Amino acid sequence: MFSKILIANRGEIAVRIIRACKEMGIKTVAIYSEADRNSLHTALADEAVCIGPAAAKDSYLNAERIVSAALAVKAAAIHPGYGFLSENASFARLCRDNGIAFIGPASDEMERLSDKAAMKEAAEKAGLEAIPGTESLDSLEIALSKAEKIGYPVMLKARSGGGGRGIRPVYSSDELKSIWPIARAESLAAFSDEGLYLEKLIENARHIEVQIISDEEGHAVALGERDCSIQMNHQKLIEESPSPAVSESAREALLSKCEEAIRKIGYTGIGTLEFLMDKNGRFWFLEMNVRLQVEHGVTEILTGIDLVKWQIRIAAGIPLAFTRKDIRLKGSAIEVRVNAAGAGEITAIHLPGGPFVRFDTFVEPGTIITPFYDSLIGKLIVFAGKREESIRKLKASLCELVIYGVDTNIGKQIGIISGKAFEDGCYDTSLLER
Numbered sequence: 001m002f003s004k005i006l007i008a009n010r011g012e013i014a015v016r017i018i019r020a021c022k023e024m025g026i027k028t029v030a031i032y033s034e035a036d037r038n039s040l041h042t043a044l045a046d047e048a049v050c051i052g053p054a055a056a057k058d059s060y061l062n063a064e065r066i067v068s069a070a071l072a073v074k075a076a077a078i079h080p081g082y083g084f085l086s087e088n089a090s091f092a093r094l095c096r097d098n099g100i101a102f103i104g105p106a107s108d109e110m111e112r113l114s115d116k117a118a119m120k121e122a123a124e125k126a127g128l129e130a131i132p133g134t135e136s137l138d139s140l141e142i143a144l145s146k147a148e149k150i151g152y153p154v155m156l157k158a159r160s161g162g163g164g165r166g167i168r169p170v171y172s173s174d175e176l177k178s179i180w181p182i183a184r185a186e187s188l189a190a191f192s193d194e195g196l197y198l199e200k201l202i203e204n205a206r207h208i209e210v211q212i213i214s215d216e217e218g219h220a221v222a223l224g225e226r227d228c229s230i231q232m233n234h235q236k237l238i239e240e241s242p243s244p245a246v247s248e249s250a251r252e253a254l255l256s257k258c259e260e261a262i263r264k265i266g267y268t269g270i271g272t273l274e275f276l277m278d279k280n281g282r283f284w285f286l287e288m289n290v291r292l293q294v295e296h297g298v299t300e301i302l303t304g305i306d307l308v309k310w311q312i313r314i315a316a317g318i319p320l321a322f323t324r325k326d327i328r329l330k331g332s333a334i335e336v337r338v339n340a341a342g343a344g345e346i347t348a349i350h351l352p353g354g355p356f357v358r359f360d361t362f363v364e365p366g367t368i369i370t371p372f373y374d375s376l377i378g379k380l381i382v383f384a385g386k387r388e389e390s391i392r393k394l395k396a397s398l399c400e401l402v403i404y405g406v407d408t409n410i411g412k413q414i415g416i417i418s419g420k421a422f423e424d425g426c427y428d429t430s431l432l433e434r
Helices: 011-024 040-044 063-072 089-097 107-114 116-125 140-150 173-191 248-265 296-303 307-315 387-400 410-418 420-424
Strands: 004-007 027-033 047-052 077-079 154-158 167-170 196-200 206-214 220-232 235-241 269-277 283-289 332-339 348-350 357-361 376-384 402-404
Touching: 004 011, 004 063, 011 027, 011 040, 011 307, 011 357, 011 376, 027 040, 027 063, 047 063, 063 077, 063 089, 077 307, 089 107, 107 116, 116 248, 116 283, 140 154, 140 173, 140 196, 154 173, 167 173, 173 196, 206 248, 206 307, 220 248, 220 296, 235 296, 235 410, 248 269, 269 307, 296 307, 296 332, 296 357, 296 376, 332 387, 332 410, 376 387, 387 410, 387 420, 410 420
Parallel strands: 004 027, 004 077, 027 047
Antiparallel strands: 154 167, 154 196, 206 220, 206 269, 220 235, 235 332, 269 283, 332 376, 348 402, 357 376
16 A cells, blocks of 8 residues: 555645545645645645645646655655546656556556547447547538538537536537637637537436446446536536436446446546436436546445545555445435635635535635635535435535635525426436526
8 A cells, every 4th residue: 555645636625535545544745836825735634745836737737846746755656636637648657657656547548548539439349329429620621521410419529628618519500610710719728729529419418427446357346326417517516326317227227337348448446437318318428537526425425435545545456345236326415516606715614514414625714715726615415315305404504504705606506406307306407508
């Protein structure tokens, strides 16, 4: 097992990883930008190293500085969390070239699976049904031709996009002609890559993802599915497991297919297979995320499996100690993301409590919410034996959660979960836009 791990991240996920390491008896090193000098993760870690100014490109996205910091403090491994460099194959390779373990897939594996077209091909060979789409497109003329073959409506997507960014629905050839140059410019500015591709738009779909974990010996376990259909501008707001739209028989079939697919693909570590479920209950493979998801806590509170600890163990070569038959997939877990509506200082905060209520956060009185990074304050996660009980617990917990100093989306989240569509479980990805 690793003696010391450097956490190449910030915010709630850095705190989450530090806590897991402490429980495992592993020393931790936090990195921080000048804007995060007084952030909670720097106080909780055994050591903390400043790696640059506030701008992410000069700190949390600066691979060379992060690896240099790890070498200076003699860290045995680096945990990238989610976002930032977590799916950057060059960073994973740089870690391992310097004798530092990267807690995640191998760089060549990450490179292979991050190519969306190649990943879809691999998924189809492994028995999953992929959404019709294209590889990266070289010109508008080719895009128009491919769109006609796929059939409108389609989605125009940035090749290097992620987190719901770089996605535009297109309903006609005229619309594609007008959007194409704008989308290329936006993709270049946001991702330093102007590559675009097309994908069939499945309307009124449910966004279903399957959490998988696999070890070096080829054992793969699907830890249930999460319904991530409550979204705004392709950004997830609420996640629940299990999905109220997936029957027991459909769930069993989907989880078995995902385990078999992961074994055939040959993936090692934590990952997520994402699907769109159409109105007929058909699952269309969308993409694979080769990292820890923001919403991993939903699966943890439902199953009782600590995903961060197992991610570390697998990176250390320890095989899985359970199968799907050993996993609890009963009950209902729901998570809401609590986001800030702007920058400011947290002047006071009161957190909800009670059995099976969890709030993953990094904020405390005096925490500065800066404009430099994402707006996530924390994730409120609850579990109960039945879905209606879980919803009631979530409402009560949200009403008890009080944050002063910055505006938040707490009121909006209460409104969503109090709506008939959510309470009945009859929602899809277009709910909030409608």
